[in-house]
Amino acid sequence: MEVNLSTRRGLARAITRVESRRTDHQAEARKLLSSVMSETGKSQRIGITGVPGVGKSTFIDAFGTMLTEMGHKVAVLAVDPTSQRSGGSILGDKTRMARLSVDEKAFVRPSPAGETLGGVARKTRESLLLCEAAGYDVILVETVGVGQSETVVANMVDFFLVLMLPNAGDDLQGIKKGVLEVADLIAVNKADIDEKAAKRAQRHYQNALHILEPVDPSWSPPVLTCAGATGDGLKELWDTIELHKKKTEESGSRDKRRADQQLTWMNELIQDGLMAAFRSHPDVVAKLAAMKQGVETGAIPASAAAEQLLEAFGVEGF
Numbered sequence: 001m002e003v004n005l006s007t008r009r010g011l012a013r014a015i016t017r018v019e020s021r022r023t024d025h026q027a028e029a030r031k032l033l034s035s036v037m038s039e040t041g042k043s044q045r046i047g048i049t050g051v052p053g054v055g056k057s058t059f060i061d062a063f064g065t066m067l068t069e070m071g072h073k074v075a076v077l078a079v080d081p082t083s084q085r086s087g088g089s090i091l092g093d094k095t096r097m098a099r100l101s102v103d104e105k106a107f108v109r110p111s112p113a114g115e116t117l118g119g120v121a122r123k124t125r126e127s128l129l130l131c132e133a134a135g136y137d138v139i140l141v142e143t144v145g146v147g148q149s150e151t152v153v154a155n156m157v158d159f160f161l162v163l164m165l166p167n168a169g170d171d172l173q174g175i176k177k178g179v180l181e182v183a184d185l186i187a188v189n190k191a192d193i194d195e196k197a198a199k200r201a202q203r204h205y206q207n208a209l210h211i212l213e214p215v216d217p218s219w220s221p222p223v224l225t226c227a228g229a230t231g232d233g234l235k236e237l238w239d240t241i242e243l244h245k246k247k248t249e250e251s252g253s254r255d256k257r258r259a260d261q262q263l264t265w266m267n268e269l270i271q272d273g274l275m276a277a278f279r280s281h282p283d284v285v286a287k288l289a290a291m292k293q294g295v296e297t298g299a300i301p302a303s304a305a306a307e308q309l310l311e312a313f314g315v316e317g318f
Contacts, residue, residue, distance in 0.1 A: 003032065005134040008107050015109055018126045033126060036133035041258070043132045044245060047153040049143045049179065050163030055189050056142050057096035059163060059228030064097070066234050067138055068105040075107040075131035076100065077124055078142040107136060125156050125265055154182040154215075155264050158254060159241050163189045164205060166198035166225075180205075181212055183221050184244055187237060192227035199225065218251035219244055283312040 003017075004010035018029040050056050057078070064074045076097065100106045109127065124141060131139050143153045154160045162183040180186070186205050191198035205223045214220055222240060226233030248254035278284055291309055294300030 005036070005130065011107060011130060011134045012109065014130050015111075015123075015127045018130065019111065019123045029126065033129060036130065039133040040129045041132065043137045043139050044159070044241065045128065045139050045141070045157040046241065047141045047143065047157035047160045048163065049153060049161070050189070051165070054163045054165050055228050056163060059189055059226070060140055060142055061097040061100045062228045062231050063234050063237070064100040064106055064138075064140060065103060066231065067238065068100075068103050072138045073105050073107075073136045074100070074103075074138045074140065075128075075134075075136035076109065076140045076142060077127050077131070078108065078110045079124065079144055107131065107134070128156065155261050158248075158257065159184045159244055160215075161237075161241075162186050164201060166190055166194050166201045180208060182215055183209075184215065184219065185221055185237070185240055186223045187233070188223070188225045189228055191225040192230050192232060195225075216248060216251075216253050216257075218247050218253055278309075278313050281313050284309055287312050 003014045005014060014029075014032060017025050017032070020026065020029070048056060048060060060076055060078075064076060067074050078097075097108055101108045109131075111124070111127070128139050128141070139157075141153055141157060160182055162179055162185070164186055166188050186209070188198045188201045188205070202223050202225055209221055209223065224233060224237055224240065226237055228234075245254065248257070279288075287309060291300065291305040295302050295305050
């Protein structure tokens with residue numbers, strides 16, 4: 001497959017090939033990724049999460065536009081939720097990022113989350129590498145914003161930003177501890193709507209962070225306020241991200257974080273490959289339907305069914 005990553009059309013084609021489940025396309029995608037690896041790893045990788053309604057798309061539109069005006073090339077990998085009933089996805093992020101989607105220095109790619117946990121598309125990591133190879137020096141990964149497993153995105157970025165609402169700070173019961181534990185920065189968005197509420201929420205989140213152990217000993221996650229609609233606080237937020245980069249590079253934790261992420265990615269790919277081989281094994285296929293039915297009706301214990309299927313696959317001593 002010959003692609004020109006220097007154009008947005010060429011990059012889009014490459015990502016489409018990476019996302020394809022066709023065996024021949026996957027082989028081409030692996031070859032392409034291997035050929036561009038030397039051009040990757042030079043960007044600032046930022047994950048952005050927050051509950052639906054917090055204003056992620058509006059924030060990213062303003063934040064990304066500010067960065068392109070500063071001379072950066074910005075890629076946005078926006079993951080849309082996939083319906084569990086129909087399998088469909090809205091993929092409306094481009095319409096919600098009106099300025100960034102037409103910016104020549106930006107690339108916005110909506111992708112369906114599919115069945116992947118953590119609100120991250122199955123091939124988000126590969127898409128990120130392709131964006132880096134195409135010369136984008138800031139990669140923003142916008143996640144779905146639902147579910148405790150949202151923190152999966154932290155395993156592929158350098159900086160994890162959590163957006164919060166100003167009127168949700170009173171109820172600490174509503175804070176997802178798992179998300180805050182991996183946050184590098186919390187930003188109370190929509191501060192322009194109610195500045196007092198935003199400041200109050202800021203204090204609540206600061207207090208909450210004091211009882212949590214930071215992800216990196218060289219960095220204490222701050223809590224800022226901002227407004228994606230007006231752009232207020234975005235420059236301070238970017239300066240904080242740059243400061244985090246400087247500190248983690250000096251401590252060596254940035255390189256370690258990326259190395260750990262690569263190993264995690266490798267292990268996940270191995271698990272995916274083993275599951276695919278398991279599901280396609282002829283002896284497993286022959287037994288799977290009957291085993292599922294037996295477990296559903298309570299005729300067969302789940303452990304016994306798993307043991308028989310694994311033995312059919314060739315795994316003994318389960």
